[in-house]
Amino acid sequence: MKGLEEVFAIERKTISDIVGTRHEIEAGQYRSLSNPRAILASLAALEARYDIPVIFAPETLSAALMIEQWAFWSWREHSKAFTKPTPTPEWAV
Numbered sequence: 001m002k003g004l005e006e007v008f009a010i011e012r013k014t015i016s017d018i019v020g021t022r023h024e025i026e027a028g029q030y031r032s033l034s035n036p037r038a039i040l041a042s043l044a045a046l047e048a049r050y051d052i053p054v055i056f057a058p059e060t061l062s063a064a065l066m067i068e069q070w071a072f073w074s075w076r077e078h079s080k081a082f083t084k085p086t087p088t089p090e091w092a093v
Helices: 022-026 036-050 060-079
Strands: none
Touching: none
């Protein structure tokens, strides 16, 4: 969001970004020395240390809807000091 880059940012990652390509994983061809629990623990530590929420979405649409709501509420909270109250859209309830 323009002007709130220090407050609100999104970075999309896939499983393959973390552990390998989706094709390799689905085909059972990927062999990692990484323990899945260690990867999840690293993501949890990232959340705790840097106050960065890590979410897992089953599909792109559900992730997009969640991000849309977060963007609206983040903008609303940070714009309270500068604008009149914004009515809450029906989808954000």
